[in-house]
Amino acid sequence: MVPEEESPMDGGRKTDGTTREAEEMKCFSIPGPTVTFRNLTYRIRESAGPFQRKPTEREILKNVSGIMMPGMNAIMGPTGSGKTSLLDVIAGRKDPKGLRSGQVMVENAVVTSDLRLSSAYVVQDDILMGTLTVRENLAFSANLRLSQRQYSHMDKAAKVNQVIQELGLQDCADTKIGTVFLRGVSGGEKKRCGIGMELITSPALLFLDEPTTGLDANTANSIIALLQKLSRDGKTVIFSIHQPRYSIFRQFDHLTLLNQGEAIYAGEASKAVAYFEDLGYKCEQFNNPADFFMDITQGAIGPATDGPSLATLTRTAEDKNPLALQYRRSQLYGRTMEQLEQLEKNPVNRHDKARREKPCYATPFCYQLLLVSKRTAKNILRNPQTSYAQLALNIVFGILVGLIYYRIPRTLPEALQNRIGAFFFLVINMVFGNLSGVELFISERALFIHENSGGYYRTSVYFLSKMVVDLIPNRIMPVFVFSAIPYFMMGFKPEPEAFFLFCVTMSLISLSAVSLAFLVSASVGSFGVANTLIALPYVFMMVFGGFLVNLNSMLSWLSWLKWVSIFYYGLNALTINELTGQVFTSNYSSITGEMYMDQQAIDYTTWGFWQNEVALFGIMCLCMLFSYIQLWRIKRWK
Numbered sequence: 001m002v003p004e005e006e007s008p009m010d011g012g013r014k015t016d017g018t019t020r021e022a023e024e025m026k027c028f029s030i031p032g033p034t035v036t037f038r039n040l041t042y043r044i045r046e047s048a049g050p051f052q053r054k055p056t057e058r059e060i061l062k063n064v065s066g067i068m069m070p071g072m073n074a075i076m077g078p079t080g081s082g083k084t085s086l087l088d089v090i091a092g093r094k095d096p097k098g099l100r101s102g103q104v105m106v107e108n109a110v111v112t113s114d115l116r117l118s119s120a121y122v123v124q125d126d127i128l129m130g131t132l133t134v135r136e137n138l139a140f141s142a143n144l145r146l147s148q149r150q151y152s153h154m155d156k157a158a159k160v161n162q163v164i165q166e167l168g169l170q171d172c173a174d175t176k177i178g179t180v181f182l183r184g185v186s187g188g189e190k191k192r193c194g195i196g197m198e199l200i201t202s203p204a205l206l207f208l209d210e211p212t213t214g215l216d217a218n219t220a221n222s223i224i225a226l227l228q229k230l231s232r233d234g235k236t237v238i239f240s241i242h243q244p245r246y247s248i249f250r251q252f253d254h255l256t257l258l259n260q261g262e263a264i265y266a267g268e269a270s271k272a273v274a275y276f277e278d279l280g281y282k283c284e285q286f287n288n289p290a291d292f293f294m295d296i297t298q299g300a301i302g303p304a305t306d307g308p309s310l311a312t313l314t315r316t317a318e319d320k321n322p323l324a325l326q327y328r329r330s331q332l333y334g335r336t337m338e339q340l341e342q343l344e345k346n347p348v349n350r351h352d353k354a355r356r357e358k359p360c361y362a363t364p365f366c367y368q369l370l371l372v373s374k375r376t377a378k379n380i381l382r383n384p385q386t387s388y389a390q391l392a393l394n395i396v397f398g399i400l401v402g403l404i405y406y407r408i409p410r411t412l413p414e415a416l417q418n419r420i421g422a423f424f425f426l427v428i429n430m431v432f433g434n435l436s437g438v439e440l441f442i443s444e445r446a447l448f449i450h451e452n453s454g455g456y457y458r459t460s461v462y463f464l465s466k467m468v469v470d471l472i473p474n475r476i477m478p479v480f481v482f483s484a485i486p487y488f489m490m491g492f493k494p495e496p497e498a499f500f501l502f503c504v505t506m507s508l509i510s511l512s513a514v515s516l517a518f519l520v521s522a523s524v525g526s527f528g529v530a531n532t533l534i535a536l537p538y539v540f541m542m543v544f545g546g547f548l549v550n551l552n553s554m555l556s557w558l559s560w561l562k563w564v565s566i567f568y569y570g571l572n573a574l575t576i577n578e579l580t581g582q583v584f585t586s587n588y589s590s591i592t593g594e595m596y597m598d599q600q601a602i603d604y605t606t607w608g609f610w611q612n613e614v615a616l617f618g619i620m621c622l623c624m625l626f627s628y629i630q631l632w633r634i635k636r637w638k
């Protein structure tokens, strides 16, 4: 038995002297919760276009009520009937703003978004890290979602092996999931791995959105058989399903049938055919009940003329959804409502204390950061195209700039013209070379939302791991390569201090440009929009950098834009670093670097130089901070 103070969601808690098998038995013996919902009405807002002032509202769930107990609870209905929406509302994953009436309760406690941390949800599209193997993905879930205090590394590895065995994934355990560039496991194996990611925590309450969609009959059967096994161990399994074959349908305990967002049946699955036959519909011998229900909802078959309830149906034919009205008038509905009232009146049961405790992450911040960073690094190493492209781009451009401005002379006018031109070229390359930064949060957006909502890790952990693991190999290391090649080819100041400050400036230009790209990446969900949004500020910054137009002669109300230009600070810092202390000569005269900078109103004092670096650093910090805020604000609701 489970000690009273233990949370039912703490499946698998270790006690001294128990064997692993006994421990698993114990975790499976934890009964799943009863989920109740009453009069759920959910509306979505639909904007009809830019010229329509008020968005229209559409009801996608209308007064849906039900009781789902431990066992196999199926939600069925034709496409667009609201199956996924009902599942999401019950699982606390749908935006609560749309819920116009009703509430969902799990063991008498009102469901909030916290349910996401204490239940498991298998999404319809398999969201997995494609460059990792099945085992590595499962281990990632186990390591982050099983408490370190209760599970040793060995226990977690054993748990992963157990899930692999249970899901029949032995043959592909060490095969990568696959990406667009890499052929990986099959669709069925991917789906089973997705389910395994959730089963790792031995959840007492499991939600699945269309777990058999896109699978062949045998794989679908084996997945449903697995869910049935879990439900027989006492778990509450709730899933949406479209039109299952009979061998699958007969494994359902409870069926909620939806049509146009309304329940037309909610009760024992085995009694559903009889219910509709009572209404006068005839299910042919050997017909699959699931097909029979679909035919009824889509009007492919009508009630027989001698059906006992025909009179009622005819009376309600004016109603848009007579089957729903019929169901609300049925004894079955009355009994469900009575049962709901009874359950809601019941005193708090023994699990409530633990369930009402606010669920939290299973692992501490630093451990999460280590694991997520490791995975990000592994992903980069196994999918190194971006890093190679970044490095290659820097080497090619480095050599190109070096060749174009090879050994810049100290004689005027080339000395100044070529130096300033080279700085502009270098800054352009540093800024526009970071356009690929917009990909960072967009490419993994679905994965981040899924894992973050599922309680794998904190938003800050994901953000920091991305910053550390992306910035060092992709943004900082290539800068040093890019800085070293042209610096010596062009014959800039040979002093080590000047070279060091040149590298620092180039790094800061690159980092501030990439952090702006990260901000855009965290703010929008599509590459197209992101590319447009990032190109705009980059081009504006270039114009206000001081090279293409003399900022002193510009309209004063416009020239302030230089203060937010990475080009402005970058060009100034590079110019001060290179020209200070230099003398350039022509046939008849000579000019010092300082004279040129005075002419350009560039402050070449020590602070004058460092204020440019501080400004670049400030732009970087601000953009990073805003990208974190944007990442944190990403809508997790479905």
Ligand SMILES: Nc1ncnc2c1ncn2[C@@H]1O[C@H](COP(=O)(O)OP(=O)(O)OP(=O)(O)O)[C@@H](O)[C@H]1O
Binding pocket: 044, 060, 077, 078, 079, 080, 081, 082, 083, 084, 085, 086, 240, 242, 638
């Ligand atoms: N967030 C949303 N924004 C706009 N429309 C939505 C949203 N969520 C659901 N809908 C709409 O609600 C209706 C029901 O959608 P839902 O996905 O629940 O249906 P379903 O029965 O699961 O369909 P399918 O079997 O095709 O997946 C659809 O018309 C869908 O477009």
